[in-house]
Every structure is written in C-alpha cells, then in structure tokens.
Amino acid sequence: MRIFKYYLPTLKEKPAHAKIISHQYSLRAGLIKQTASGIYSWLPLGLLVLKNIENIIRDEMNKSGVIEVLMPCVQPASLWRESGRYDDYGKEMLHIKDRHGSDMLFGPTHEEVATDLIRDTVRSYKDLPLCLYHIQWKFRDEVRPRYGVMRGREFLMKDAYSFDVDYEGALNSYNLMYKTYIKIFKRMGLTPIGVRADTGPIGGNLSHEFHILANTGESTLYYDNKFSELLESEDVESLKNIYAVADDMHDPKTCLVPQEQLNVSKGIEIGHIFYFGDKYSKPMKASVTSQDGKNVNMHMGSYGIGVSRLVGAIIEAFHDDKGIIWPEAVAPFRIGLINLQTKVTEAADKIYKALKSDEVLYDDTEGSIGVKFSRMDLIGLPWQIIVGKKAINENIVEVKNRATGEVKEMQIEEAINRFSTK
Ligand code: 5CA
Numbered sequence: 465m466r467i468f469k470y471y472l473p474t475l476k477e478k479p480a481h482a483k484i485i486s487h488q489y490s491l492r493a494g495l496i497k498q499t500a501s502g503i504y505s506w507l508p509l510g511l512l513v514l515k516n517i518e519n520i521i522r523d524e525m526n527k528s529g530v531i532e533v534l535m536p537c538v539q540p541a542s543l544w545r546e547s548g549r550y551d552d553y554g555k556e557m558l559h560i561k562d563r564h565g566s567d568m569l570f571g572p573t574h575e576e577v578a579t580d581l582i583r584d585t586v587r588s589y590k591d592l593p594l595c596l597y598h599i600q601w602k603f604r605d606e607v608r609p610r611y612g613v614m615r616g617r618e619f620l621m622k623d624a625y626s627f628d629v630d631y632e633g634a635l636n637s638y639n640l641m642y643k644t645y646i647k648i649f650k651r652m653g654l655t656p657i658g659v660r661a662d663t664g665p666i667g668g669n670l671s672h673e674f675h676i677l678a679n680t681g682e683s684t685l686y687y688d689n690k691f692s693e694l695l696e697s698e699d700v701e702s703l704k705n706i707y708a709v710a711d712d713m714h715d716p717k718t719c720l721v722p723q724e725q726l727n728v729s730k731g732i733e734i735g736h737i738f739y740f741g742d743k744y745s746k747p748m749k750a751s752v753t754s755q756d757g758k759n760v761n762m763h764m765g766s767y768g769i770g771v772s773r774l775v776g777a778i779i780e781a782f783h784d785d786k787g788i789i790w791p792e793a794v795a796p797f798r799i800g801l802i803n804l805q806t807k808v809t810e811a812a813d814k815i816y817k818a819l820k821s822d823e824v825l826y827d828d829t830e831g832s833i834g835v836k837f838s839r840m841d842l843i844g845l846p847w848q849i850i851v852g853k854k855a856i857n858e859n860i861v862e863v864k865n866r867a868t869g870e871v872k873e874m875q876i877e878e879a880i881n882r883f884s885t886k
Contacts, residue, residue, distance in 0.1 A: 465826065466828050467828060468829050470508065470825070472494045472508070472843075473494045474493060474494045475491060475494075477492075483611065484611050484614070484780070485779065485783055486612060486777070486780045486783075487611050487614070489842070490775065490779060492787075493509065494507050495509050495510030496612065496613060498612075503616065503618045510775065513796050514772060518620075520793060521599070524644050524648045528644045529640075530595045530597050530644075534599075534600065535598050539571045539574075539576065543580055546576070546748050554665075556572055556604040556605050557570075557572055558570040570602075572603060574623055575625065579750050583749065583750035588752055592752060592762070594627045595641075596624065599620065603617060603618050613776045614773050614776040616772065616773075619770065619771075622768065622769040622771050623767065623768045624767040624768075625767075626766075627750075628763045629763070630763060631741070634764070634765055637765055638737060641737050641767045642703070652774070653792075654781060656675065657731065658703055659674075659687065659710045659731075660672060661709075661710060662712070667743045668765075671737065672704070673710060673733050673736045674735035675731030675733050676731060676732050676780075677729045681733075682732070684731070685727070686707070686719070686726060687707065687727050689725055690706060691727075707719060707720070707726075710733075734769065736768050739764075739765040743764070778791065786841040787838075787841045788842065795845055796825075797822070797823055797824060798823045800824075800843070800845040801849045802837070802849070803826070805852070811861070816828075820885055827839070846865070846867065849879055849883070850864060860876070861873070
C-alpha cells in the first residue's frame, strides 16, 4: 500500500484528553477517531489490526471445535423478560422502541439470544456438547467511558456459549475455553494471567478473568509467581488451582501464598469466562432428554474476549516513547518501506513491487525525512526498509527492527529475499 494513496491521518501532538498511552497512540497513529463519547470509527490502519486480532481468535476457536454464527445486535426485550434479567441489568442497557412500540435493546451481551437460538432445535443429549460463538458489536452505556477503545460504550466482543447435558460436560467445555484463551493471547505475543473472578450481572458460580499486566490497568491482581511457570505447560487444572485473584477477591486472611511469592500488579481484563449452570436454560426452558430419558435443563457457560479492547491492551504492552511496537501477529503491515529522496525512487519502487503489497506500507510521499522517520516509528510496523542515497551507487538499504532499534545494511536483493513471501 502506498501512503500517497492511503488514508492515514496521523497527529503530531498528543491529544489533551487522552490520559493513557494506548489512547494517545491509537489517536495519533490514525487507528481510530472518536465519533461520540465511547463510540469510535475505525480508520484503515486500526481496522487491519482489529481484523488480525479477530482472525487469531477465529482460528483458535475453530480449532477447538467451536462453531461460528452471527447473532443480531438489536434484541427484543421479551427474551430478557423471559430470563428475568431485563429489569436487573440496569442503566448500562441501551433501550430502544421500534415503530410498533415494542421494547428492543442494543445487546450488551447475548446469553438470552444464544439460549433462544438453540432451544427449539437441540432436544437430545446426543446433540451435545455444543459451543457456538460470534464476533459482534455490543453496547453498554458505561458511566465513565474512558481510555479510548479500552472502555468504550460500543465495543467488539467475541462471545461464545456452551451447552452441555450435565456439570461434568460443562466443566470440560469451560476448561477447553480456558486453554483456548491461553493459546489465543499467547499468539498475540501477550502473557495472560487467569484469575478467579466475580460473576457480576452474567451470574453463576465459576468464573475466570484473563488479564495482561500493565501499569495503567484498572484492576489489581494478586497471584502466585508460579503462575508464569505453569503457563508454559498449559495445564488447565493446575493453572485454575493456583492462587490468582483480582481486586476484592483478594483476602489477605485466607491467602496462603507466602508474601515473597505473591505478585501484586495492575492488570487489564481482556477476557472473561463463566459457568452458570441453568441460570438461563431453566427460565427459558432450554432442555434436552438425557441418556436415561429424563428432561434436563442444559448446563451453560459463556466466554467473552474484548476484541476492540485488545487493540488498546496490546499497545499498552508494546510501545516506547516513539510510538507503537506491534507484535508481527497483529501488525497492520509487516514492513514499512521508506523512500528518503526522489533519486532513489527507482530502487524503492523495485523493492515495493517485489514484495506483497498488503504486507508493505510504502512511504512514497514528498515529506521531510524527519516526518517520515517519526511517522513510521509512531505507527510501529515491525520492520522498516529505509532506502537512502546508498541505494544509488552501492545498491544498499537499511533494515531496521522496530522493537530492538537494530539497523542492518543489506544489498537490495538480500532485503527482498529476506522479506519476500510471494
Ligand atoms: N457474556 C459474557 C461473556 S461472553 C460477558 O459479557 N462478559 S464480560 O462482561 O466480562 O465481557 C467480556 C469482555 O469484553 C471483557 O473481558 C472485556 O475484555 C470486554 N469488555 C467489557 N466491557 C467493555 C467495554 N466497555 N469496552 C471494551 N471492552 C469491554
């Protein structure tokens, strides 16, 4: 992609209202633009990152046998009256009336719709286990939308819903999601910490939040430092048994972890999983015939990931004072190609044409060298190929690793070979 033809509205100055680094950089690097409080438009560069995150999640969910659907964002209030949550959910719900006077709402979550989706068609234990997911926009009228996409009012979530015939089955589904979440977050270059959590308005009695460590996180995590070792093994039972909690769940009186072994850090919640038995299936009459011929309510769980929040969370985890440092797995482009002067256009064009255009963002603008360098550092593509005057006589370009800052001179052909995936 050529910057000259692209839409990349970067900002030089940090916006005064943006308090945390990910909010500042996502505005400055032209990833998002605020349309209303807590509501954002996704600009081309930000959308590419969002799609990459989505695709990692989609790939791992599919590999775990979870099936993708797409449920609506506007929901009828009648389903929430059936589950009994309509009046309890509170002010975070955006109420809508349609032209017939029916109560509708913009979905803050989808337990009711998911339960309704399967209740007429799944009738036997033989149809279970079943786990469905979708990636859909939510609306929660947060009291204090802040920190950009980290706490929006409109935000993108991956939410999955599992249906099982009994508790053992539901626990398997829950553990599978726990394990899948670890894989998903690791693939994004993150180190997740799973903490036991409160179930809040979703309900139930078993729940884990997944956090990443960040000074700007809104939660305080208390966890046994053995967690990191166990993360490697991906052994869910051991991970679930280790002491790891957030905020009010920490009780110094019952915490048996020796002081020197207990880590206390700020965290950002990027995912949350719940087991809540028949909380929805019972009032909504979603039952199946069990193996011994009884009519039983399905055991359900739900599993959320903050897809749009992850864009902010990843920036919090990977940046420096010059800008973002995207992990390759989610980077909007892998390479930034910088043409430093008109005289080297031929060489820079040659490199651009030899590589895949959707992997390279080519700065072919006429701006100053300083502007080009700082813009490329700000948007944080993992690699930079810098074409300066050495390209003319010596056939040499510079290849810079954005994360380490290391710069290496290479022959043009060598650089093409190094990055070619054609
Ligand atoms: N139905 C369940 C799981 S499917 C649910 O709604 N869980 S949740 O409330 O914990 O949300 C799931 C994830 O969405 C959270 O872990 C968080 O990463 C993200 N999220 C929640 N609220 C917001 C928000 N206001 N802005 C951005 N992301 C959010």
